Amino acid sequence: MDLTDHSGLQQLLEDMIRDTAGEAEKGEVASYIPELARQEKHMLGISVCLVDGTLLSAGDANHSFTLQSISKIFSLMVALCEHGPDYVFQRVGKEPTGDPFNSIIKLETIKPHKPLNPMINAGAIAVAGMIPGASVEERLDKILQLLRKMSGNPDLRVNEKVYQSEKQTADRNRALAYFLKDSGILQGDVEETLDLYFRHCSIDMTTVEVARLAAVLAADGYDARSREQLFPREVARICKTFMITCGMYNASGEFAIDVGIPAKSGVAGGIMAAVPQRMGIGVFGPALDDKGNSVAGVKVLEKLSDRLDLSVF
Amino acid sequence: MDLTDHSGLQQLLEDMIRDTAGEAEKGEVASYIPELARQEKHMLGISVCLVDGTLLSAGDANHSFTLQSISKIFSLMVALCEHGPDYVFQRVGKEPTGDPFNSIIKLETIKPHKPLNPMINAGAIAVAGMIPGASVEERLDKILQLLRKMSGNPDLRVNEKVYQSEKQTADRNRALAYFLKDSGILQGDVEETLDLYFRHCSIDMTTVEVARLAAVLAADGYDARSREQLFPREVARICKTFMITCGMYNASGEFAIDVGIPAKSGVAGGIMAAVPQRMGIGVFGPALDDKGNSVAGVKVLEKLSDRLDLSVF
Amino acid sequence: MDLTDHSGLQQLLEDMIRDTAGEAEKGEVASYIPELARQEKHMLGISVCLVDGTLLSAGDANHSFTLQSISKIFSLMVALCEHGPDYVFQRVGKEPTGDPFNSIIKLETIKPHKPLNPMINAGAIAVAGMIPGASVEERLDKILQLLRKMSGNPDLRVNEKVYQSEKQTADRNRALAYFLKDSGILQGDVEETLDLYFRHCSIDMTTVEVARLAAVLAADGYDARSREQLFPREVARICKTFMITCGMYNASGEFAIDVGIPAKSGVAGGIMAAVPQRMGIGVFGPALDDKGNSVAGVKVLEKLSDRLDLSVF
Amino acid sequence: MDLTDHSGLQQLLEDMIRDTAGEAEKGEVASYIPELARQEKHMLGISVCLVDGTLLSAGDANHSFTLQSISKIFSLMVALCEHGPDYVFQRVGKEPTGDPFNSIIKLETIKPHKPLNPMINAGAIAVAGMIPGASVEERLDKILQLLRKMSGNPDLRVNEKVYQSEKQTADRNRALAYFLKDSGILQGDVEETLDLYFRHCSIDMTTVEVARLAAVLAADGYDARSREQLFPREVARICKTFMITCGMYNASGEFAIDVGIPAKSGVAGGIMAAVPQRMGIGVFGPALDDKGNSVAGVKVLEKLSDRLDLSVF
Known part of the structure; x- marks a missing residue:
């Protein structure tokens, strides 16, 4: 799919959220603190921020969660x-x-x-x-x-x-x-x-903001919105490397194979993914698998990577 | 540099071999078996095979070594x-x-x-x-x-x-x-x-052959020379992922940061690197660092990645 | 109890075998090889060999088992x-x-x-x-x-x-x-x-023989039957020390506390115990606890140590 | 040697202190805190308290050190x-x-x-x-x-x-x-x-006091001086067992073989040893071996065990 086709992309995101929400059934929200245990298991949101600054969202993209x-x-x-x-x-x-x-x-x-x-x-x-x-x-x-x-x-x-x-x-x-x-x-x-x-x-954020953070990483530190280089390219590269080799806890290797995008997850259900030179992605779905990654979040990223050919490999 | 500028690329490879050969001083050839211990420490060769099949070499590219x-x-x-x-x-x-x-x-x-x-x-x-x-x-x-x-x-x-x-x-x-x-x-x-x-x-090979193997991996299984898909794209992706997360022994993370290319090294001094959709690279330099990777080989790949902007991140 | 009261001691052994046999219910015979899996779970035998050579037995003391x-x-x-x-x-x-x-x-x-x-x-x-x-x-x-x-x-x-x-x-x-x-x-x-x-x-033995072996260890290498010093006292001491610190697998510390006698067990259900300067003991009961020691065997030794005050501590 | 020969025993202790003091050369005082680093390396003292309450000392028996x-x-x-x-x-x-x-x-x-x-x-x-x-x-x-x-x-x-x-x-x-x-x-x-x-x-003590503590342990909780049972026999047995199986850090097994007495050492250079039913021993020598035990202290106990046949094995 051509990334300039924004309405097609928007449709794709909405379809994915709808089709993937049920995955949450396979996971459980984190329970080690009451504030996380109280999260609504079935929420699912995604935001994509292209490196040109274009932002698209679907699902519970305005719901706040902690970065962890x-x-x-x-x-x-x-x-x-x-x-x-x-x-x-x-x-x-x-x-x-x-x-x-x-x-x-x-x-x-x-x-x-x-x-x-x-x-x-x-x-x-x-x-x-x-x-x-x-x-x-x-x-x-x-x-x-x-x-x-x-x-x-x-x-x-x-x-x-x-x-x-x-x-x-x-x-x-x-x-x-x-x-x-x-x-x-x-x-x-x-x-x-x-x-x-x-x-x-414990910093609070929505997928919209996570996607914007990721887009700056994807663009090696350049922020299309402010037209500024916010930090050195080398710093961005180091972070993206850690995201691919150890960003998804003990499923980092599996995620790298199945999805192929630098990503970092948190136990509140968020995932930040940075597709080099292309886009930043924020996903939120609080039900976790046994490794601590958002079940539905991983699934959405897998589908998106497949559809948009986002793997770095 | 434009990859279609073959003579410029050839010159680059030759410059690199010349400028990097001295690195071997910092390492030692593997000594656990006599056949490896006997290798000539200062050898250094490189071959690049573009995904269109173009092959370029410099240094000791015709010297055989075992894959390990x-x-x-x-x-x-x-x-x-x-x-x-x-x-x-x-x-x-x-x-x-x-x-x-x-x-x-x-x-x-x-x-x-x-x-x-x-x-x-x-x-x-x-x-x-x-x-x-x-x-x-x-x-x-x-x-x-x-x-x-x-x-x-x-x-x-x-x-x-x-x-x-x-x-x-x-x-x-x-x-x-x-x-x-x-x-x-x-x-x-x-x-x-x-x-x-x-x-x-113990299979014997030269950097020429290693570069050709790597080029097929880089092209997701497609061999430009025979115009055949030799194995499924998924297999190529899985291999490239392991190359980035654990191809360089206990320096895999460091190599991913510094070089950013899926690569696999062997204790005889060879390294195979596959730049997704762009090229395969074979390097040989038998002097190893303390992690077991070719000292000069790693250095050459770092320089090449920098000059040709080969990092996947 | 006075160890020279042989008939009292004989009675004690018989009482113990009778009262402890039921313990086998709590364990299982080793199953990793058919020859051991086939052992009769409820067997229980004991032999005591005093350092003067006197031998007393009760229960299945003539049944062969492998030393392991x-x-x-x-x-x-x-x-x-x-x-x-x-x-x-x-x-x-x-x-x-x-x-x-x-x-x-x-x-x-x-x-x-x-x-x-x-x-x-x-x-x-x-x-x-x-x-x-x-x-x-x-x-x-x-x-x-x-x-x-x-x-x-x-x-x-x-x-x-x-x-x-x-x-x-x-x-x-x-x-x-x-x-x-x-x-x-x-x-x-x-x-x-x-x-x-x-x-x-895989050497086969009965509790009678195990008790005799243990008696020589107990007597620091001196064999009352042959009136010979069969090996140096230092060797006996070393062996008895290992028996107390690591003779009963990962329950050695617990056994040292509860029983206080140098002992070595085997997965066929045998235990050899050497009470320094006093007696050797052989026990056999093939049902094992989760650490690999004879359930009934450990129990018999615990009772015997308590009754005859055998602890070295 | 007969333990009732007090003057012979006194002479033995003095000879041992004199002959063993040089061992301190082989060790170093603990240095992780200034208060220990400041200890005088060559000190060596011993006290023996028989289970009947008789107390004998030699060397630096009145010098205080912390129990650790x-x-x-x-x-x-x-x-x-x-x-x-x-x-x-x-x-x-x-x-x-x-x-x-x-x-x-x-x-x-x-x-x-x-x-x-x-x-x-x-x-x-x-x-x-x-x-x-x-x-x-x-x-x-x-x-x-x-x-x-x-x-x-x-x-x-x-x-x-x-x-x-x-x-x-x-x-x-x-x-x-x-x-x-x-x-x-x-x-x-x-x-x-x-x-x-x-x-x-950080409780301060001398070898005299350590020997008295150990004597009560040796006598299964009975204190000959006050003629009181200070704690249950079972508690004493448990402690003596831990002293033999893990009282001397990672040299417990070696000490059990070489000396054969329940003992506990501290990093200030003290060792408390309890010979079941016979005597308590306190030793102090601040130079430690690489396992953290008093070099001269271990040596004195080895000699004493040998001379008085104190091993429990």
Whole structure:
């Protein structure tokens, strides 16, 4: 399909939402905190933002959800912009891992004790620790500023209820953080860095905004709406690479085969996908499969990749 | 650079070989078998085969080396063509791993006990076990037929000396294979499957042939020289995905960031890279870095990707 | 109870067998080979051999069963007598492990790659590799000679059916052995050493003989029947130490707390226990708990330890 | 030697101290906190307390040192006395482990996620969590009361400097504790339980007092000085068992073979050894081997066991 055929594309998105919504039956919403457990299982929304700025949506595209692990991409972007890749990758690795997202084992077995990549929790906490600022608010603001610029929405903010919930059920992440502190990977106050981590995971967004963020990534940092290069091309490439090698938890390899698009999912049901040089996609469907990815969201992306030939391979 | 400017491309390849040959100083040839230890450290050759069939080479492009782990891609192709993806992926996973290529740990810790992916030794041995035939020769012939067709060289064969050496220093692989046998992943005679595995690792090739193989992968199975679709597009996509997520041992993530091309390396110093819809590349430089990848080979590919903008991201 | 009150002791043993036989209901016979699966679940026998040579038995004390892992003590004794502790413990460790008896993980993670102790399969295979001889028969004979001398039964031999069965379902042990070969721990022909290992596991015995073997261990190598010191006191001490720290698989710690006697169990349902300076005990009850120890056997030993105050602690 | 020959025994202790002091050269004092790093490497003291209450000492027997891991025995005793073994062992296991004392791996790999035993840090933190009380002071007081009663010294107290140091370098233990909290093993306030743990590790003592504590353990809870049964025999047995199977870090197996006495060491250089029904021993020598045990302390115990035939095996 020709991407300039906007009405055809719009129709395709609507058909897909209608045909795929039933997939939610096969999954369950996240239940580890009440705020997520309360989400409506059958919602499904998608937004596509072409690299020229054109935006198309279908389904529950205006429903807010928290970024959760999708935010790991943006904390990484801030760290890369602030310190450069050399500094960042001395403290966190570049390699995928077959271990679960919250695993602590490799921190002990691998020498030096650095997290394998910035997409697992240990790595994302290490990255959060690299974001400078005089206070947690100031550090968070660096991420929010980037997200507001990229999405064009100056009102993006943290969902306080989700943040409070996250903070209270965070002992496994706390264990990871203190291990990193003990290994010298994490410096400064551990609780403050965890606080920053829980906050950036709890930023609220819709698929519209996620699609716009992804479109800037797809365009290597260039924002068609503001006609600005928002961050270096190298940063965009690094992020897209992590999205393909470890963006979908322990189903990253499978997703790369079946869909072939750099993508990052979050446990609230969101997925952000960036098709290099073509488009950004935001999907939301809160019912998750056993790997933690949106069941219907993965299905929609698979169909879209197939129909529009979006695979990078 | 315009890929139709063949003389410019030829000059670029020659410049690169000349400027990169010194990198070999930073590595060492593999030493676990005498046949590899004896390789001339400073050799460096490259061949590029465009998807239209145009072939360009520079440096030691006519020197033979054994495929080693590059062959894992072709045994996987045969298994996929013979049985289809569902059968194959019930016995071997699709996910990258942070563990070393010859690690046995995950076979014990992961339930069910299947190897994480077909690019680590355990997975490749499992795949070898899926290649049907009345004898080892017949099974090997399935792989050789594919390679001969893809490369256009009907004379490809196993390097007997390397094969004999491999077979005699194979106890770690033997341990992996018997573990797989115990877990029910591997059926039939273990020693025969190991024999097949050592043989396909020992197939001799030049960068010219590797580039031609890669070009067919790049073109999703279509061979411009014979004007035939040699295998299904899905098989090509699966292989290219594994090449990007786990083709370069424990530096796969780093290579994906720095180079951004699906690639598979072997311990004899070869690298096969497939740029989707554009070209296949074969590189040979026997001095390896500490991850097992050709030092100069990786460097050449990094430069080429940069100059020709080959990254898929 | 005074150990010189033989009739009281005899009565105690008979009472215990009668009262404990029902415990077998809680377990299952080993099923990984037909020869063991076929064992009669409710059998229960015990023999006690005081260090003065007095022998008392109750229940199914004349029923033959294969030593299985109990034989690991005797292969270790032969290796210690042949080479001395320094040689042996350069190749196998002295430390207990929380990993399963057939685990391969620590072989990869621990440097140097030596098995943690001689009671896990990897360690026992390493020990089998140390037993010298021109052939498997000659090597096995060294173990049989020791067992015949210690038990006073010159007819002890390998149960051929069990041996053949073991040999055919041995792929996990084969994986361990080839890993050890690869690490340089195991030298010589792997299949021959495995053959020796399966044979010594398949030696047939009754609780009478096991009790006599244990009595010699209890008496630090002195055999009251022949009035000979059969092996050095140091060898006996080493063996009794391993029996307390890792003789009962992953329930060794629990058994040490509840019973407090050095003991080694086997998957055919036998347990050999040596009460230092007091007595040897052989128990047989083929129904196993989930750790692989005889359910009724453990119970009988617990009661006996309690009644006769046998704990070393 | 006859234990009633007190002057002979006294002479033996003095000879041993003199002959063994040089061993300290082979080790190093702990350096992870300044208070320990500052200890005088060449000190060596020993006290023996027979089960009849007779006390003999030689060398630096009046020098104070902190209990460190030796205190794990006493927090376990309090937990066992307060809750009984069933409660305690639902939350912490009974099995030795080949992993390092501060390892976190098994907490993730073993299901349910309970620490393998109470002698590794994770297990001791879990045990600290079981000690009831309205405040940390009240909980600590339960341990101090027991120690004061057993040692006969009402002035035992926490070394504040060491405690403060421990608390500030505690991130690995904090990681363990939060992991346990996440797994439901640890309840209540994590920082309070860690505080209790650091305090009981920092209790100051001399070898005289350690020997008296050990003598009560040796006598199954009976204190010859007060003529009281201070705790149930079962509690003493459980502790002595853990001392033999996992009291000496990753050299427990080796120590059991070479010395054969239940013992627990601490990183300040102390060792407490309990010879069942015979005597308690306290040793202090701050230079540690690479496993964390007092070099000279282990040597003295080895010689003493040999001379007095103290091995339980």
